[in-house]
Amino acid sequence: MNIKSSQFCLVALALLIFVACSSVNIPIPTQADAERGARLFADLTLESLNQGKADHDRYCNTCHNYKPLEKYTTEQWEKIVPKMASKAAKKAGREVIDAVAQESIRKYVVTMCDIDK
Numbered sequence: 687m688n689i690k691s692s693q694f695c696l697v698a699l700a701l702l703i704f705v706a707c708s709s710v711n712i713p714i715p716t717q718a719d720a721e722r723g724a725r726l727f728a729d730l731t732l733e734s735l736n737q738g739k740a741d742h743d744r745y746c747n748t749c750h751n752y753k754p755l756e757k758y759t760t761e762q763w764e765k766i767v768p769k770m771a772s773k774a775a776k777k778a779g780r781e782v783i784d785a786v787a788q789e790s791i792r793k794y795v796v797t798m799c800d801i802d803k
């Protein structure tokens with residue numbers, strides 16, 4: 687291997703590692719998730735789970751990248767969502783993530799955080 691192509695390999699490898707480490711899996715809800723979640727939240731539907739994902743997509747990567755849902759427990763998420771909503775409100779000087787959006791994000795992250803457990 688000459689110097690040029692080994693340099694290219696190094697750059698390609700670095701790029702691959704960077705991409706692999708910076709992508710966070712934000713799961714798309716399925717009907718099975720909705721049924722599992724409905725055991726926790728009686729009124730949960732696939733539609734409301736998708737709304738929760740949409741709200742999470744919209745609000746939860748503005749200050750930092752998305753956090754992996756499976757890294758935190760239900761108990762942690764119950765505290766994290768309102769904490770982040772108040773951080774967002776403080777930063778903007780007004781309400782950003784309203785009570786309805788907080789509730790839909792909460793149901794989404796709590797349902798999806800133990801997807802593989």
Ligand code: HEC
Nearest residue numbers: 745746747748749750753758766767770771773774777791
């Ligand atoms: C106004 C800015 C802001 C917004 C909007 C925001 N966060 Fe955060 N978040 C932070 C800061 C600051 C930290 C602490 C430093 C860090 O871990 O990056 C943090 C940390 C976290 C953590 C790590 C655990 C913890 O308690 O420190 C999680 C999980 C998280 N955020 C999830 C979310 C979710 C879910 C949303 C959307 C509802 C969200 N964040 C929206 C600023 C924000």
